[in-house]
Amino acid sequence: MKIVHTVEDLRAVVKSAKSAQKSVGLVPTMGFLHEGHLSLMAAAKKNTDFVVVSLFVNPTQFGPNEDLESYPRDFEKDAALCENAGVDVLFNPSVEEMYGSGYSTYVHCEGHITQALCGASRPVHFKGVTSVVSKLFNMVAPNKAFFGQKDAQQVAVIEKMVRELNFDLEIVPCPIVREPDGLALSSRNAYLSEAERKDALVLFKSLKLAEQMIEAGERDAQKIKDEMKALIEKIAYAEIDYVAIVDAATLESVQRLQGDMLIALAVKIGKPRLIDNIRLWV
């Protein structure tokens, strides 16, 4: 595996793979890799000939009071995990390499899709995501790019951006990877104390509750959300950011469940704000 830190070096290795007629897969990450990221790399290995992983804690997707500074980092471990996963190139640029002095060009999906759900409490987040992902797409020009369905809104936003800006590549969303008890893997789980780790399971439990209600025939979104919230509120210190039932592509709220539905939530459990979701056809 090659480790490169500059756009120029990245382009050189990708170019040589392309001239050998290899298809290229890109897995953008912010590092502190877990099984969720490894599942993206495995999908990339399976679907493309040459796998590029980017590892960059992107400052433009963090708000001023968010956890940019404290975001967990462990480059040596991450590099070893990528090596073991059969990654071909690990791209680990500096902030300076990505955003030079006077940087001011952004890609933004305006409107509901970035204002809903996480966008309401993280107003600059998706603009930072689409901008950095556009940069990575332009650097690598991958055939396919792999994103985790855990960040369901991110997937929806990036799919819209790719379609509307005519990026010539395919987005491959990959299933959420969970701990044996159901907790969705997240680098931010590292912030949880032992007690919080147990309580954090309430996100998954509330989604299972919703699933059971839907299987039993419930179609009223408000009733389902109320039951989910009631369950979460049993954890006294949990702070619900949102519990939402929306159309999976547009993220528009629904009153009655029908079609391709996304049930998503964000809850603060102690320090970290955790997210989880299920997508289901009703």
Add this chain to the structure above:
Amino acid sequence: MKIVHTVEDLRAVVKSAKSAQKSVGLVPTMGFLHEGHLSLMAAAKKNTDFVVVSLFVNPTQFGPNEDLESYPRDFEKDAALCENAGVDVLFNPSVEEMYGSGYSTYVHCEGHITQALCGASRPVHFKGVTSVVSKLFNMVAPNKAFFGQKDAQQVAVIEKMVRELNFDLEIVPCPIVREPDGLALSSRNAYLSEAERKDALVLFKSLKLAEQMIEAGERDAQKIKDEMKALIEKIAYAEIDYVAIVDAATLESVQRLQGDMLIALAVKIGKPRLIDNIRLWV
């Protein structure tokens, strides 16, 4: 020459040129082609193997009270000019093909570079330009793209966008093409009456005046601008939008001329708002 109307057809012809190892040049236009556009096509022919011209009157770069509806159009003549110029593909999409229902993704260079000069009176203009140019870049993935220096600010903005979003291509700015008397060619010259056409020469004359003052040793930007304005104001009905002397890359105003300077102006002569500029090393 092939004429294509869809992104899919465009990609197919460009792909086959690329598989034949041809380098690809892109000339984005809004049509109503004149010698200025033809000089871009000639530069593209000279510098690349396969020339794509896009012809699209892009609605997102017009403000609500601008001339989108009345912008001059003549597709048959344009197609013949492209054919004669040896263009390989003419891409002429519909608005629907470029901006489908619910479109909301934009690329924007924020800050001074798009707020200065034309940006002050055309606040949405450059956002529309960078968005549509990004789309064209993603559709064609050209090796080089050709833009006229007449739109000097557009060139500066697109160069910044290419650099900051890491587009893997080269921007080739091409010199302004002028009528024998000095008037810069523009599709909007079609709006001018015979009398206005004569008066419109004042833009070029004011730039020549500035050049003479600089040659004679003047370095005070205000003095030069004052003389230019005084000359223009002799045309009673001319409305000056701006007369500016700025750094050619950042478009920051200067008090004393030094280095790579852009002298640019926008003046309304009757109906059309005309622009012109000179770039010179002081």
